[in-house]
Amino acid sequence: MIPAIDSKLPNVGTTIFTVMSQLAADCGAINLSQGFPSFEPPERLIERIEFHLRNGANQYAPMPGVPGLREQLAMKTARLYGRAVDADTEITISTGATEGLFSTIQAVVRPGDEVIVFDPAYDSYEPAITLAGGATRHIPLARRNDGFDFEVDWEALHSALSDKTRLLILNFPHNPTGAILTAADLNRLAEMLRPYPTFLLSDEVYEHIVFDGTTHTSLLSNDELWERSFVVSSFGKTFHATGWKIGYCIAPPVLTAEFRRVHQFTTFTVVTPIQHALADFLEESPDFHLDLSAFYQRKRDLFCRLLEGSRFRMKPARSTFFQILDYSDISGDNDATLACDWTRQIGVASIPLSPFCEAPLEANKLRFCFAKDDETLTDAARRLCSL
Numbered sequence: 001m002i003p004a005i006d007s008k009l010p011n012v013g014t015t016i017f018t019v020m021s022q023l024a025a026d027c028g029a030i031n032l033s034q035g036f037p038s039f040e041p042p043e044r045l046i047e048r049i050e051f052h053l054r055n056g057a058n059q060y061a062p063m064p065g066v067p068g069l070r071e072q073l074a075m076k077t078a079r080l081y082g083r084a085v086d087a088d089t090e091i092t093i094s095t096g097a098t099e100g101l102f103s104t105i106q107a108v109v110r111p112g113d114e115v116i117v118f119d120p121a122y123d124s125y126e127p128a129i130t131l132a133g134g135a136t137r138h139i140p141l142a143r144r145n146d147g148f149d150f151e152v153d154w155e156a157l158h159s160a161l162s163d164k165t166r167l168l169i170l171n172f173p174h175n176p177t178g179a180i181l182t183a184a185d186l187n188r189l190a191e192m193l194r195p196y197p198t199f200l201l202s203d204e205v206y207e208h209i210v211f212d213g214t215t216h217t218s219l220l221s222n223d224e225l226w227e228r229s230f231v232v233s234s235f236g237k238t239f240h241a242t243g244w245k246i247g248y249c250i251a252p253p254v255l256t257a258e259f260r261r262v263h264q265f266t267t268f269t270v271v272t273p274i275q276h277a278l279a280d281f282l283e284e285s286p287d288f289h290l291d292l293s294a295f296y297q298r299k300r301d302l303f304c305r306l307l308e309g310s311r312f313r314m315k316p317a318r319s320t321f322f323q324i325l326d327y328s329d330i331s332g333d334n335d336a337t338l339a340c341d342w343t344r345q346i347g348v349a350s351i352p353l354s355p356f357c358e359a360p361l362e363a364n365k366l367r368f369c370f371a372k373d374d375e376t377l378t379d380a381a382r383r384l385c386s387l
């Protein structure tokens, strides 16, 4: 007897990133939807991959990751965030940030537990929570200044916390709004969480893309929060290599041990030659990430400047490689419909924000990825200015 599928994720369709990238390809549109750069990874890094491919790094890496890569990450964590972490017991290499997020959620969330996310929330969180049997509690980020500045609604968070809150998921620098956290925010959070048995999962994949002279405040930098935190990041954004799908999770030893119980049966290990190449590259160029913010800030400024003559309203993004544009002066349509219509009509694909929110958003904003060469941005902006 062939059983009928009784879906564990009945409300999940194909991700909006796949849908919009496919539509862009079908229409021959400029794809500013799914977030990936149009630039290549550093040449030296590719050389090191070639080297390791030809020099025997083709079998399973150790389950937590190649030791040299974990050592480099430990040094970087100490340098950047002032936290001494042990490469053996506190760092695990994962298959992209996505697996780091998934394995953390499976490791700590049990049926009946509550997990808090801030809307708009990256789309991989809730399905992972649902598969673990948890309930997702959505708290919208508060909006200020005509809805362009997003920030944590601390009162709403405070009232949502309870003994049932097993996990709070943070994502700062925030995709898609560019919101960031300050050290004062982390202190406030530490105080608020004191009475609750709540872990933190901090998705920091855009840690090196923060603008206007501000730097990222990692959960790793806060002594009190660190004790309950899983900090996840990715090499994809930092090295223009989203297709490599290599990330990592940093957490105190007891949390890491539990993370690895799941990780070893999710993927067991991560692609070996690229781990070795990343270790070499981080050793040779430990400051590579320092140029990233200036690089993307120039892209952001170019894109915003090119759109000055348009009917969009905007405020330059504070972080990430995404710009939010408000289209209320152009159309009253819903964001998901409009993103598809404009892909077909003017040949520019974007991402609507409503799929990342539980409660209907006043749907007048779209997200555009500006991690593209100047010609592509110029062409896209020209089309957007015609609206």
Ligand code: PMP
Residues within 6 Å of the ligand: 035, 095, 096, 097, 098, 099, 122, 171, 175, 203, 205, 233, 234, 235, 236, 242, 245, 246, 247
């Ligand atoms: N979290 C956020 C907020 C992201 O934007 C992304 C995608 N870039 C990921 C996680 C997934 O990262 P990875 O591709 O390394 O799995």
Ligand code: GLN
Residues within 6 Å of the ligand: 015, 017, 018, 033, 034, 035, 036, 175
């Ligand atoms: N993180 C990327 C974005 O926000 C997409 C990743 C994916 O396609 N799953 O656009």
